[in-house]
Amino acid sequence: MPQPHRLLRILEAFAAHHDSLTPEQLMVLLGASRASIYRDLQQLAQVGLVERTDGRTYILGPRIVELDRRIRLADPLLHASRDLLPELARQTGGTVLLCRWYLDRVLCIQQAMAPDAASALSYERGRAMPLYRGATSRAILVNLPARRLQELLRRDRAALVAAGLPGEIDALVESLSREREAGYVVSRGEVDPGVMGMAVPVRQSDRLLGSLSVVLAKASLSPPIENTVLAELQRCARRIEGRLEAQRGPVPGLGP
Numbered sequence: 001m002p003q004p005h006r007l008l009r010i011l012e013a014f015a016a017h018h019d020s021l022t023p024e025q026l027m028v029l030l031g032a033s034r035a036s037i038y039r040d041l042q043q044l045a046q047v048g049l050v051e052r053t054d055g056r057t058y059i060l061g062p063r064i065v066e067l068d069r070r071i072r073l074a075d076p077l078l079h080a081s082r083d084l085l086p087e088l089a090r091q092t093g094g095t096v097l098l099c100r101w102y103l104d105r106v107l108c109i110q111q112a113m114a115p116d117a118a119s120a121l122s123y124e125r126g127r128a129m130p131l132y133r134g135a136t137s138r139a140i141l142v143n144l145p146a147r148r149l150q151e152l153l154r155r156d157r158a159a160l161v162a163a164g165l166p167g168e169i170d171a172l173v174e175s176l177s178r179e180r181e182a183g184y185v186v187s188r189g190e191v192d193p194g195v196m197g198m199a200v201p202v203r204q205s206d207r208l209l210g211s212l213s214v215v216l217a218k219a220s221l222s223p224p225i226e227n228t229v230l231a232e233l234q235r236c237a238r239r240i241e242g243r244l245e246a247q248r249g250p251v252p253g254l255g256p
Contacts, residue, residue: 135197
């Protein structure tokens with residue numbers, strides 16, 4: 001394996017829900033020699049991307065925090081939405097999540113909570129979730145083109161079927177079409193019990209960027225309240241998209 005590729009895979013190993021790793025664990029995960037792993041860890045540590053703790057354990061380093069700050073300062077999507085998310089949380093009484101789609105994951109990049117919003121949620125800033133469960137993720141899934149759905153089936157058919165989705169492309173496209181045409185997705189208790197999620201896609205021109213969602217503590221609300229929340233959610237998403245268009249700059253690293 002070329003060294004730059006292996007360095008990226010070491011960082012990816014931490015991203016895959018590992019808080020800390022030893023060189024021996026990395027040797028198994030990457031199928032690389034002891035000498036190669038130690039050399040790679042030394043190089044990553046020199047630039048602050050990993051850090052050695054007690055004994056033989058490594059964690060992600062402080063450079064990651066520095067890069068996160070640069071994202072917060074430079075990301076057009078965050079700039080377009082920063083003041084709108086707390087406003088939407090106050091209007092709806094819920095937790096608002098702004099998420100991006102990358103690879104086969106949905107990543108929360110910003111969160112805002114009303115004072116009495118549900119606090120024990122699986123989604124939070126920086127946590128990646130699969131594409132297949134919950135309104136926040138499915139608002140992205142239902143808007144993927146057929147060719148991307150076909151790729152998902154080829155790579156991850158078992159996970160799709162486990163989430164209750166069809167394992168054949170024609171049936172999958174058909175099953176997602178109603179929510180795609182409606183322009184929003186509602187889920188109840190799919191990710192966290194007793195919690196309801198409402199989500200809409202977020203685009204820049206015709207490019208799918210991610211989703212905006214409101215998560216409410218009650219899994220069942222009256223139709224008038226649901227309609228009010230949905231209207232505010234859709235209005236906020238359109239304002240974000242309008243600001244992105246006004247910026248006239250591409251959002252990096254997103255879309256099909």
